[in-house]
Amino acid sequence: MPDLTGVALINEILSIRPDLPVILCTGFSETIGEAETEEMGIRAFLMKPVTIDKLTAVMQKAASNATAAV
Numbered sequence: 001m002p003d004l005t006g007v008a009l010i011n012e013i014l015s016i017r018p019d020l021p022v023i024l025c026t027g028f029s030e031t032i033g034e035a036e037t038e039e040m041g042i043r044a045f046l047m048k049p050v051t052i053d054k055l056t057a058v059m060q061k062a063a064s065n066a067t068a069a070v
Contacts, residue, residue: 007032007040014041021062025050 004012010022024037027048037045043062046054 010040010042021065023058023062 006024006026010024013020013022018041021043022041023044023046024032024042025046025048026032034045043065044058046058
């Protein structure tokens with residue numbers, strides 16, 4: 001995404017579909033952390049490297065929160 005950051009993309013997506021469960025996965029956290037992601041409406045924040053167990057748990061949590069919010 002040469003002209004758009006991940007955070008900008010998430011803002012665009014959530015402006016269209018605020019109910020969509022978004023998980024931010026990054027290896028570079030100097031510009032954003034868990035507190036900022038919560039404020040933006042992001043359901044989960046993962047730091048790379050990510051294990052399959054952690055990813056599965058976060059996806060299940062995000063999906064269950066999305067279902068509860070609808």
